[in-house]
Amino acid sequence: MSFNFQGKTALVTGASRGIGRSIAHRLALQGVRRIVLVARNAQRLAEVAAEVQQLGAEAIVLPVDLADPIQVNVAIAKAWQRHGPVHLLVNCAGVAHQTPFLQAKLPQVQSEISTNLVGLYTVTRLVARRMAVRREGCIVNVSSLMGKVAAPTMATYSATKFAIVGFTQALRSELAPYNVRVVALLPSLTNTDMVSQFDWFRWVKPASPNQVAQALILGLQRNQIEIVVGWQGHAALWAQRLAPSLVDRLVRLAAPPVAQPQRPYSTHLM
Template sequence: MNIQGKTALITGASRGIGRAIALEFAKQGAQRLLLVARDRQRLAEVAEEVESLGVEVVTLAIDLGQPVAVSIAIAQAWRDHGPIHILVNCAGVAHQAPFLQTRLPQVQEELATNLIGMYTITRLIARRMVAQQEGAIVNVSSLMGKLAAPTMATYSATKFAILGFSQALRGELAAHNVKVVALLPSLTDTDMVRNLQWFRWIVPITPQRVAQALVAGLAKGSNEILVGWQSHLAVWCNRIAPWVMEKILLLAAPLPRNQRKPYPELREAGAISR
């Protein structure tokens, strides 16, 4: 899909990857961008940057966890600003903790934002895209949607779910000329992850690189867009020798040394392979 002349709605647009995608779409000649986030002030700052590139901007300061408010906002935006050609579901949160130390409110927040919020807005816009027989939906998953990692159990679960959701939706909407794409960045240097304990040996990528990979993937017609050589290497390794990749993830995780010992199944798999 060519970005030029299109109208795109981007959630989580006030910072990080969402902000970078908004700026990259503007550089690629998008006609209009609808930017969604909860932080009104940050949205205004991003809108100012986008407008400086000559692109019309509409800001929607809404909480995706409020279905009624989201429904009203989308209906008004579609009525006032015309059809939306591209939806980018980028809003997300991440909490890090060993599973036995996780707190239910944080788990609920991840599920509500990463999954329920995405479902809510996607359902509203997908119906309209089907009616106009045109559109593209981009769901931002993660490398952790392919490889679950210790200390990120719920986050990984939501990102795996986004891949499954995208695959199912792709099959259902293909006949209506609506494309569904999953974007899978690896560790990205954003505000969201700076307070997390990073995994050993992982080199973070920039949000700008993720946005550029998305534009390139849309132009190629890709269904899944992996970002960065580390992502491709990790997925390849997981296909060839999943037990090795699982051991690497365990060793790389920010866990105390006594919790990073390979568990029996991995030791047995290693012995068998030798």
Template sequence: MNIKGKTALVTGASRGIGKAIALELAQQGIKHLLLVARDRQRLAEVAAEITNMGVKVTTLSVDLTKSSSINIAIAQAWRTHRPIHLLVNCAGVAHQAPFLQTQLPKVEEEISINLLGMMTITRLMAKRMANQKEGTIVNVSSLMGKVAAPTMSTYSATKFAILGFTQALRSELAGHNIKVIALLPTLTDTDMARNLRLFRWVMPMTPEKVARALISGLYKNSGEILVGWQSYLAVWCQRIFPQLLEKILLFSAPTV
């Protein structure tokens, strides 16, 4: 996909990977960015930074746990700013705890934002992209969508689900000229990750590296974009030595 002169909508754009992706899209020649997040103030700060780069910006303060709000926001955005060529689903939360100690409200939040909110906005956007016979959808999963991690059971479950959803959607939407891509970064140095206890030997990467990998993958029309050598090593080990990887993960997992 050539992003120059196009319009993109990015969720979770107020911080972390979403913010880095929005900034990288602006640097690479996107024409118009629609930024979605709950935090209105932080969203405005990101928008101001991008506006200074000469890119048109529209902010949408939306809570992805509220389907009615998503419906209204997307309908208005499409009516005013269409065509929208690229959707990047980056919004997400992570809570860390051994499963027997998990709290139901936190489980529900992870599923609601990471999975249900993403599916809701994707459905609304994909219908409109199908009508215009053009579009690209990027769903941000994680290395934990390939290799599940102890103390991150619900998060891993949502990321596995995102990957499966992406694979199914890729086939379903191909006839409408819509590409569907999964982005799978390893642990990334974001506000969310700083609240987690890290696994031994894992070295976080920067959000900017993840954003650059996405842009490269878009130009190559990749179906899945793994980011970082640790991701490739873990996936390779999962395929060849799954029992060994399971022992490594158990040994390296933090005590929470």
């Protein structure tokens, strides 16, 4: 059964920019009545809230650092109490650092894991429990094509996105008896400010955030459990199934060049 957007309440994390912002716009255009906008930057959230309201939906601004579980617990509980149940949760918040593994710094690794995984888990746990009691709802976890085909220079990011795919699959089975749908959204490289300073992979044409948002809406209407964005994403996944070793070689050819270390790395933890 396709998701009915009319009159519903949605909560979107990472809503201050990029894909999250475009998803908030699209949900408003689809007739969602209220959208809870979650991100760290209150000023950017206020701008998105004004845009959402112009598109006909009520906007609730919720500045939260998803890496802080206590802050998230309090914010989600208050939002549910004040604004009613959430029918659609879109976990879009994410952090990415493009760094060769041998040069990666632990704070960057911790940042990606705490936001991409722990933050997503914390929000989902709080909302899913409430959805299960009501026996209705839909959860969308935004992974990535890198959650299926890992990318050099993006090791930790790829690891978190693979984990999101596995988490989504497990949750889908667990929450099915409660009439709660769980969906994975798999964009390929998307042209957002988060990746504007990255060395892009050769032969990859980036999608726009609006294309990703449109794919999400269409996928929910078609009752898809994994929504792959764009023909390049579909081609990469088919190739991965049929010829994984070939895909591995192509990924290495497409990846940005990695500078060789000038001296041996210390064995001490940094």
